[in-house]
Structure formats: structure tokens, C-alpha cells
Amino acid sequence: MECDVAVLGGGPAGYTAAIRAAQLGGKVVCIEQEPALGGTCLRVGCIPTKAWVQTAHALHDARETFAKLGVAVSEPQLDFTRAAAWKDGVVEQMTGGVAGLLQANGVEWIRGTGRFTSPTTIAVEGGEGVTFRSAVVATGAHPIRPPIPGLDAPRCVDSSGLLAQTEVPRRLVVLGGGIIGCEFASIFAHFGSEVTIVEMLPTLIPQEDADAAKELRKAFTRRGITMHLEKQCTGIDDLGDHLVVHYGDGESVETDLMLVAVGRAPNVSGLGLDEIGVPTDPRAGIATDDHMRTVIPTIFAAGDVAGRWQLAHTAFREGEIAAENAMGHDTALGTPAVPRPIYTDPEIAGVGLTEAEARERYGDAVAVGVFPWVANARATMSGSTTGWVKSIHETTYGELLGLIIVGPHATDLIEVGVVAIDAEATVEVVADGIAPHPTLSEAIKEAGLVALGRAIHLPPKRR
Numbered sequence: 001m002e003c004d005v006a007v008l009g010g011g012p013a014g015y016t017a018a019i020r021a022a023q024l025g026g027k028v029v030c031i032e033q034e035p036a037l038g039g040t041c042l043r044v045g046c047i048p049t050k051a052w053v054q055t056a057h058a059l060h061d062a063r064e065t066f067a068k069l070g071v072a073v074s075e076p077q078l079d080f081t082r083a084a085a086w087k088d089g090v091v092e093q094m095t096g097g098v099a100g101l102l103q104a105n106g107v108e109w110i111r112g113t114g115r116f117t118s119p120t121t122i123a124v125e126g127g128e129g130v131t132f133r134s135a136v137v138a139t140g141a142h143p144i145r146p147p148i149p150g151l152d153a154p155r156c157v158d159s160s161g162l163l164a165q166t167e168v169p170r171r172l173v174v175l176g177g178g179i180i181g182c183e184f185a186s187i188f189a190h191f192g193s194e195v196t197i198v199e200m201l202p203t204l205i206p207q208e209d210a211d212a213a214k215e216l217r218k219a220f221t222r223r224g225i226t227m228h229l230e231k232q233c234t235g236i237d238d239l240g241d242h243l244v245v246h247y248g249d250g251e252s253v254e255t256d257l258m259l260v261a262v263g264r265a266p267n268v269s270g271l272g273l274d275e276i277g278v279p280t281d282p283r284a285g286i287a288t289d290d291h292m293r294t295v296i297p298t299i300f301a302a303g304d305v306a307g308r309w310q311l312a313h314t315a316f317r318e319g320e321i322a323a324e325n326a327m328g329h330d331t332a333l334g335t336p337a338v339p340r341p342i343y344t345d346p347e348i349a350g351v352g353l354t355e356a357e358a359r360e361r362y363g364d365a366v367a368v369g370v371f372p373w374v375a376n377a378r379a380t381m382s383g384s385t386t387g388w389v390k391s392i393h394e395t396t397y398g399e400l401l402g403l404i405i406v407g408p409h410a411t412d413l414i415e416v417g418v419v420a421i422d423a424e425a426t427v428e429v430v431a432d433g434i435a436p437h438p439t440l441s442e443a444i445k446e447a448g449l450v451a452l453g454r455a456i457h458l459p460p461k462r463r
Helices: 011-023 038-046 046-065 080-104 159-163 179-191 210-222 312-326 355-362 379-384 415-422 428-433 442-451
Strands: 002-008 028-032 110-111 113-118 120-126 130-137 139-144 172-173 194-199 226-229 234-240 243-247 252-254 257-260 264-266 297-300 340-342 346-350 366-373 388-394 400-408
Touching: 002 011, 011 028, 011 038, 011 080, 011 312, 011 346, 038 046, 038 080, 038 159, 046 080, 046 159, 046 179, 080 110, 080 252, 080 312, 110 312, 120 194, 130 257, 130 312, 159 179, 159 257, 172 252, 179 194, 179 210, 179 340, 194 252, 210 226, 210 346, 210 355, 210 388, 210 400, 226 252, 234 340, 243 257, 252 442, 297 312, 312 400, 346 415, 355 400, 366 442, 379 442, 388 428, 400 415, 400 428, 415 428, 428 442
Parallel strands: 002 028, 002 130, 028 110, 130 297, 172 194, 172 257, 194 226
Antiparallel strands: 113 120, 120 130, 139 264, 234 243, 243 252, 340 346, 346 400, 366 388, 388 400
């Protein structure tokens, strides 16, 4: 089979690249080995996880919020079978939607495992080979399994294995306090599990703003989630009906299930890329330039396998860029403002620089404003006042450098910061804009006013 663009992988980067190349008039094929399109995100990642997040939010509201609002309900009970069915239904709808989009755009889906045999050909296991003018590698990533004795026990699962559970574990140990680990810890704490996090670094979500990490730790402590920070897992004993997880200096905890969430590595093995002259790295993936092009001009890479970020929303954009350049256009990635959503309770989201990064880069020429949700009318009336909004800007020109949000709908609100930072807006643009009242979005404007020393809805700081 001959085509203009062959896309290897049907996840966020892959199906986006396929659709965009077809929009530009190309004959496109998408090679995907899984029985459904959508990649990790739609099948066993973002979408099913966040479907369970909605269930967890509903339980939280029924237990803690409804009574505040004058709505009397009996003690809520989790029907895990129905929650799992809801999750699976959402996944089926989303993956089916992607298949429909490819068909509507004239993209042919080849089901099978692809391997490059030359800079212009891909062999498909059990199917017809593909000859292309350009190709986009979008094979995603997989969970890492560190070399810890006993970690091969059946009760030690990755995120896919946890999503496949048919009952809620009474006790759950989460190995890793990063984004994936914290999201599942938050979900299963609401589901009723006794959750313990073991993290080798001194903080949760270590790459996020330090104040946000502290806020999350406080919230987890209030919710009864046990955290063992600066502790390294040294081994696991499988006793058949439960596990004993060893960590630190002779410490241990018993658990019914263990989630291994210590990171993900790009899927580069078995693709045939090294043999045709495209170097791959098991940790860094495939090196690309600002046009998502590899060292071979006919081959591009996008998404997790390209090694820049491991986020579905960055994969979408990289897929677009790869497709446009594969079709002969000239589009560069540049340095976009990348949102960092974390679907814990409370939600956390950031974009741009953290406060520490801003001070490292700009020194004393940095101003920060923090506006707490307790001073926001919409948050107060909804009963969700944990957290705050933090605005970060440099004081020479006033350019907005970062926005950090902890609290209700943080992952939705962060888009304001994305647009502002991409537009190189000043903090005055954000602070002087007219925000609708009463809304959560007002807190972003208010944080800017605090940073400028012009707070309206907070008392002035004592000198």
C-alpha cells in the first residue's frame, strides 16, 4: 500500500497527526496494534482515570458538601461495579469517536504491529506493508518497573492493572508520589481504601510548585492518607493473600494491592528505527528538532515517544506540527505555555514557571500574589474553599511568568494562564480585566491584584 503519510500509533499524537495530514490533502494510513484507537490516554490512562475522579468527586460531595448546602442525603455507598461500567462506557464512547473521526477524514486504519524496514517503508505483521513519502512515529510510552525484589508479584500492578480491578482493595500502597500516584491515591481514598504512599523524594509532585505540593500534602493528611516521604522501597514479600512492602530502614507495611507509579518510558523497542539510522534511547525516546523531524527527513516523531513531555495535550499539538511538516509545510513547535493539570482532591494546575524557577531565573525582580479561595464568593457558596490562586510575574516589564492554582476546578481554570503566557501578557492585563462575578475565575484576576499590591478583597498586609 502506498500513501503520503504513514502514522505509527493511534494515540493522541498519532490520530491527531493522521487527521491533520488528511485535512491537508494527504492519503494517510494509521497503523495501530491495539484493538481500539486512542492510545494510553483514552484506553487506560487519562479518560478512564478521570471518569473515576468524577465518581470520587460525587462521593465527596455527597459526604461533605450536600449537607452544607441544605441537601439531606443518606450515607453514600460506592457501587464499584457500576463505577467501573461507567468508566468503561466513557472509554468505549471516546475510542469509538476517534475511529469515526479517522473514517470521516478518509484515514485508513491498519490493525497490526508496524516495523520500519527502510526510510520509506513499514512492514506490518500479518498485513500488507506500507510505502510512504513521510511517516510519523507516535508509539507512546509504558510504565516503568524498577528492579526491586518481589515487584513481579501479581498484586503489584501498574495503572492499567489498577483500572482493571473488579473490587476496591481494603489497603492500597502507592509506590511513587508523582502525578499518577497521587491521582490514584486520591481516588481510592474516596473509594474507601486505606492508602499509603511511599516516595523516595522529600515531597509529593516534586516537579510542581512547592507551595502546591505542601497544600496537597496537608489535604492528604486531613483525608487520612499515609505518606512515607524520603523512603525508598527495598523489597516486597508476596504472602498469597496480601503483600508486605519494605521501605526505608527496616520499615514495612501490609497491603492487599500495590500500585507501581514511578514513571513511564518511551516505546522505541522493536520499531526498526535504529536499523534504518534513527537513533533511539530507552529513556529519552526519539530526538526531534523544532519541526518534530528526526535525523531522517522523511520520518517525524510526536507525543510521549518524542521525549519532550508526557502529556496528552502536548501530544495533540506535536501531532499537528509533525503532520503539517510531513505534508511540506513549515511549522515550528517553539516554546508553548504547557498546562500541568493534576486531578487530585484538591485539584492542582500550573502553567509557566513555578515560583522557585522564576526566582532562580529573575532573582529579586519577581512578584507573587496569592488569593485564597475562602475570599472568593463562588468558592464559598459551593463549599469548596481549600487552596488558592498564585500569580507570578517579573517586575521589570510586568510579564506574567506563571500561574498556579490549587482548589476547585483548577484544571479547567488554568487555560486563562495558558493564553496569557502565550500572548506574553503582563500581570496588569490579567488584573485589570473585568472578570464575571460571582465566579471562580475572579480569583485569577484577584491574585494579579495581590501581586501588584492592589488587593481589593483581601485586607492590606501590615508593614
